Amino acid sequence: MLAVFDIDGVVADVRHRVHHLEPPKSWRAFFREAADDTLLAEGARLVTELATDHEVVWLTGRPEWLRRTTAEWLAGQGLPGTELHLRPERDYRPARQYKLDVLRRLASRGIAAFVDDDSDVIDTALAAGYPAVLADWLPRDPALRDAQDRLGRT
Numbered sequence: 001m002l003a004v005f006d007i008d009g010v011v012a013d014v015r016h017r018v019h020h021l022e023p024p025k026s027w028r029a030f031f032r033e034a035a036d037d038t039l040l041a042e043g044a045r046l047v048t049e050l051a052t053d054h055e056v057v058w059l060t061g062r063p064e065w066l067r068r069t070t071a072e073w074l075a076g077q078g079l080p081g082t083e084l085h086l087r088p089e090r091d092y093r094p095a096r097q098y099k100l101d102v103l104r105r106l107a108s109r110g111i112a113a114f115v116d117d118d119s120d121v122i123d124t125a126l127a128a129g130y131p132a133v134l135a136d137w138l139p140r141d142p143a144l145r146d147a148q149d150r151l152g153r154t
């Protein structure tokens with residue numbers, strides 16, 4: 001069974017780079033600084049706990065070009081799991097659609113838990129029958145919410 005985890009706002013503290021989503025918006029700057037995120041203790045604790053009897057899979061709205069940075073960051077933080085799903089190039093669908101799509105592809109392996117900090121993503125996953133849990137330990141910035149929900153970029 002899989003434990004599927006989002007990254008930003010779940011194990012990675014994005015607050016230091018959210019200002020790049022305010023005008024003048026710079027997506028590249030926002031994502032480029034992902035290597036400097038600090039670890040969120042609550043998320044790290046939960047993923048470590050679930051990793052004892054589940055396979056951890058990462059599901060992020062980060063773009064595919066951030067794969068290496070993201071993989072190195074996860075390993076550097078001592079987090080388990082090496083399977084990493086990132087948003088394909090030019091896929092600008094709302095996060096809830098993109099992530100539901102990936103969950104459907106993973107479903108045959110059994111999904112024991114799916115943890116994300118976006119309540120729309122969680123609602124969509126629950127409605128589709130997945131055991132989704134809202135990560136609520138980091139307050140979501142309005143600029144980030146807009147980016148994820150309306151612009152489909154993270």
Ligand SMILES: [Mg+2]
Pocket residue numbers: 006007008009010116117118
């Ligand atoms: Mg997130």
